[in-house]
Amino acid sequence: MEDEISLRDLYLMLKRQSRWILAVTVLVTVAVFAVSSLWPPTYESEAVAQALVLNQDGNDLGFPAAAYVFRTLPAGPALGVGFNKQIETKGPYVARVVGNAPIEAKARFDDKKNLLTITVRGGDPEEAWQFALDLLSAFDDYVKDRVFQSAGANLAGALAQSRLKLASVQSQISELEASLDKVPRVNAGTDTQTALESAGVPPNVARASNPALAYLGLELAKQQAQLANLNAEIASLEALAGDPAQLRRLSEQVAQVNVLSPPAVPKEPVAPRVLLNTALAAVLTLMFAVFLAFLREAVAAEPGVNAAPAPASRLEPDEAATTPK
Numbered sequence: 001m002e003d004e005i006s007l008r009d010l011y012l013m014l015k016r017q018s019r020w021i022l023a024v025t026v027l028v029t030v031a032v033f034a035v036s037s038l039w040p041p042t043y044e045s046e047a048v049a050q051a052l053v054l055n056q057d058g059n060d061l062g063f064p065a066a067a068y069v070f071r072t073l074p075a076g077p078a079l080g081v082g083f084n085k086q087i088e089t090k091g092p093y094v095a096r097v098v099g100n101a102p103i104e105a106k107a108r109f110d111d112k113k114n115l116l117t118i119t120v121r122g123g124d125p126e127e128a129w130q131f132a133l134d135l136l137s138a139f140d141d142y143v144k145d146r147v148f149q150s151a152g153a154n155l156a157g158a159l160a161q162s163r164l165k166l167a168s169v170q171s172q173i174s175e176l177e178a179s180l181d182k183v184p185r186v187n188a189g190t191d192t193q194t195a196l197e198s199a200g201v202p203p204n205v206a207r208a209s210n211p212a213l214a215y216l217g218l219e220l221a222k223q224q225a226q227l228a229n230l231n232a233e234i235a236s237l238e239a240l241a242g243d244p245a246q247l248r249r250l251s252e253q254v255a256q257v258n259v260l261s262p263p264a265v266p267k268e269p270v271a272p273r274v275l276l277n278t279a280l281a282a283v284l285t286l287m288f289a290v291f292l293a294f295l296r297e298a299v300a301a302e303p304g305v306n307a308a309p310a311p312a313s314r315l316e317p318d319e320a321a322t323t324p325k
Contacts, residue, residue: 009122010033011300013293013297014290014293016297017293017296017297020060020289020293020296021068021286021289021290021293022222024285024289024292025282025285025286025289028282028285029194029278029281029285031277032277032281033277033281035279036272036273036277038275038276039271039272040123040271041123041269042121042122042123042269042270042271042272043121043122043123043124043125043128043129043266043269043270043273044118044119044120044121044128044266044270045119045125045128045129045132045263045264045266046117046118046119046261046263047117047118047132047133047134047135047136047259047261047262047263048115048116048117048118048259048260048261049064049115049116049118049136049139049257049258049259049260049261049270050076050078050113050114050115050116050257050260051076051079051080051083051116051139051143051252051256052076052115052131052255052256052257052258053073053074053075053076053079053147053255053256054253054254054255054256063079066250067160068155068162068233068237068253068296069151069153069154069155069158069237069240069247069250070151070250070251071154071155072146072150073150073151073152073154073254074146074147074150076112076114077111079143079146080109080110080111080114080115080116081109081143082142082146083107083138083143084107084108084116084138085119085137086138086142087105087106087107088107089168091259093138093139093141093142094135094138096138097131097134097135097138098131100136101122101127101131102122102123103109103120103121103122103127103128103131104120104121105118105120105121105131105135106117106118106119106120107119115260116139118135118136118139118263119130119132120132120135121164121193122265123272123311125265125266125267126265128266129263129264129266130250131264132263133263136259136262136263139257139258143253143255143256143257144251144252146249146253146255147251147254147255148247148248148251148252148255149246151250151251152244153246153249155240155241156239157240158237159234159237159241161246162212162230162237163233163234164234165230166230166231166234167231169223169226169227170227172223173220173223175218175222176216177218178225179216180213180216180217180220183210183213184211184215185210187209187210187212187304188208188210188211192211194206201215205218209227235244252285273308294306
């Protein structure tokens with residue numbers, strides 16, 4: 001078939017266009033090499049840290065009301081995700097560190113390992129390292145502030161709940177005292193005491209000379225003991241609510257940022273990669289130049305559209321056959 005193209009045809013076409021292909025490839029490659037060489041270098045410093053919230057039950061804090069205040073706090077992964085959002089949106093904790101500095105800060109959080117990776121890129125290695133340190137410090141402030149705020153909310157809730165319990169206990173004490181005044185001062189017989197004990201009444205109540213009076217007296221003693229505990233608890237909570245510095249110190253005991261990989265001063269720039277950029281430019285330009293070479297050959301091989309057609313004979317086929325030459 002006349003339209004088939006052999007490998008020899010392709011070879012001859014590439015040979016005809018070789019100088020043009022080579023010129024385009026060399027020109028673009030040299031331009032990319034020059035731009036990459038003159039492009040300002042970029043340095044990267046990276047740090048890996050994790051947020052930890054310890055002793056959430058408050059048993060090791062040495063404070064009576066700590067179990068109420070530090071019972072429910074943000075978990076470490078939630079704090080890592082929160083600071084990741086701070087970096088992505090340039091929140092207040094990040095904005096006050098970075099400001100308008102010509103750096104690029106990114107973060108990546110691994111929720112399975114609870115690891116936050118902070119990456120800072122800048123034109124100066126010392127600057128990138130310093131900003132990575134500052135962002136780690138901002139992460140520490142963020143974790144401690146969040147725990148402090150959560151502890152403050154828990155403190156307010158615990159104080160309100162204790163006051164409600166106190167009002168309930170005081171009401172019960174008043175009712176018990178009123179009931180004690182109305183109890184008849186009569187002694188129960190042996191049969192009554194035996195019947196009460198067989199019904200499951202505690203022996204110290206059933207065997208009392210006046211079981212009703214003994215029962216109300218025990219209940220009153222229990223409520224008064226609970227009242228004393230609630231008063232002590234409320235006093236402790238109110239003292240803590242009135243001393244934010246103490247609450248802050250207790251919060252910092254349970255909120256920690258563990259730095260697993262501190263940032264280092266980068267020695268080599270991460271961009272631009274001159275050799276890699278030049279090699280990619282050479283390969284891609286060569287492929288594109290070969291494609292353009294085929295296109296040039298195809299356009300050059302098209303027949304002219306202005307060629308005049310041959311004149312047609314006016315004689316009919318039969319007349320042309322009988323006409324003498």
